Amino acid sequence: MSSVTFEHVDKTFGSLNVLQGIDLLVEAGTFVALVGPSGTGKSTLLRMVAGLELPTSGQVLVGGEAVLGPDASRTLVFQEHGLLPWLTLQDNVALGLEFQGMPRVEARGHASQWLARVSLAEFARYYPHQVSGGMRQRTALVRALSVQPRVLLLDEPFGALDALTRLHLQQELSGLWTGGEMTVLMVTHDVEEALYLADRVIVLGPRPGRVIADHPVPQPRPRSRAAPSLLELRHRILADLGVNEFHPPKEVSLT
Numbered sequence: 001m002s003s004v005t006f007e008h009v010d011k012t013f014g015s016l017n018v019l020q021g022i023d024l025l026v027e028a029g030t031f032v033a034l035v036g037p038s039g040t041g042k043s044t045l046l047r048m049v050a051g052l053e054l055p056t057s058g059q060v061l062v063g064g065e066a067v068l069g070p071d072a073s074r075t076l077v078f079q080e081h082g083l084l085p086w087l088t089l090q091d092n093v094a095l096g097l098e099f100q101g102m103p104r105v106e107a108r109g110h111a112s113q114w115l116a117r118v119s120l121a122e123f124a125r126y127y128p129h130q131v132s133g134g135m136r137q138r139t140a141l142v143r144a145l146s147v148q149p150r151v152l153l154l155d156e157p158f159g160a161l162d163a164l165t166r167l168h169l170q171q172e173l174s175g176l177w178t179g180g181e182m183t184v185l186m187v188t189h190d191v192e193e194a195l196y197l198a199d200r201v202i203v204l205g206p207r208p209g210r211v212i213a214d215h216p217v218p219q220p221r222p223r224s225r226a227a228p229s230l231l232e233l234r235h236r237i238l239a240d241l242g243v244n245e246f247h248p249p250k251e252v253s254l255t
């Protein structure tokens with residue numbers, strides 16, 4: 001596991017100023033969620049940690065070292081599962097381990113164990129098109145976790161799933177990630193998801209994206225989604241995002 005540091009990071013694409021003056025330290029072994037309006041550069045921040053984009057100025061450091069390109073120790077999981085359609089779920093998971101040099105038979109054994117942890121043991125020999133969207137995303141998640149990256153980057157990982165499947169996967173991720181062993185940065189539009197999973201929620205303001213709030217989540221795990229302190233924090237984060245849930249309803253005359 002490694003810390004992730006953004007030092008005075010600016011990012012522009014042509015004339016578009018996407019991120020400005022990002023200074024952020026994500027401590028090693030913590031789970032941090034990034035929320036903010038569409039187009040504020042959240043995915044761009046993750047892509048810079050993954051080494052897929054470079055800052056226009058400033059730098060991104062992982063474990064104290066500047067990120068200059070992609071590396072297997074930093075894994076990105078997208079909304080689209082990204083599984084290879086011609087490989088079974090087991091072989092999709094095993095592939096990452098094989099890339100790390102693990103012999104094929106051993107990698108397939110590990111892959112089976114990981115799939116069993118997300119209740120997919122009996123689907124190990126299925127191809128991605130033969131399973132549901134939730135099952136594909138579960139597979140993508142364990143594929144990323146199985147290689148034990150130092151930093152796991154989650155970009156709206158459950159964004160394409162129905163609400164119920166999404167809740168199940170959040171619960172599974174919360175069970176798989178017990179803290180300490182890897183640093184996680186997750187982009188989400190779902191404030192409840194952020195509060196259920198993260199140690200800290202960072203709020204980005206409208207473009208050019210800047211950090212406008214940084215909320216620690218003071219709740220031990222496993223969490224209750226209905227904990228009053230989380231509900232209160234949810235209201236505060238929504239207020240940061242310009243959503244006032246307590247806006248009084250207009251008076252309606254019944255006469």
Ligand SMILES: Nc1ncnc2c1ncn2[C@@H]1O[C@H](COP(=O)(O)OP(=O)(O)OP(=O)(O)O)[C@@H](O)[C@H]1O
Binds near residue numbers: 013041042
């Ligand atoms: N490679 C690129 N080339 C040009 N512009 C880009 C590139 N990548 C991102 N952008 C622009 O940067 C801005 C921020 O994009 P980004 O995907 O980081 O935002 P986001 O906060 O993740 O948005 P959303 O919540 O809608 O996914 C957008 O206006 C986008 O068009």
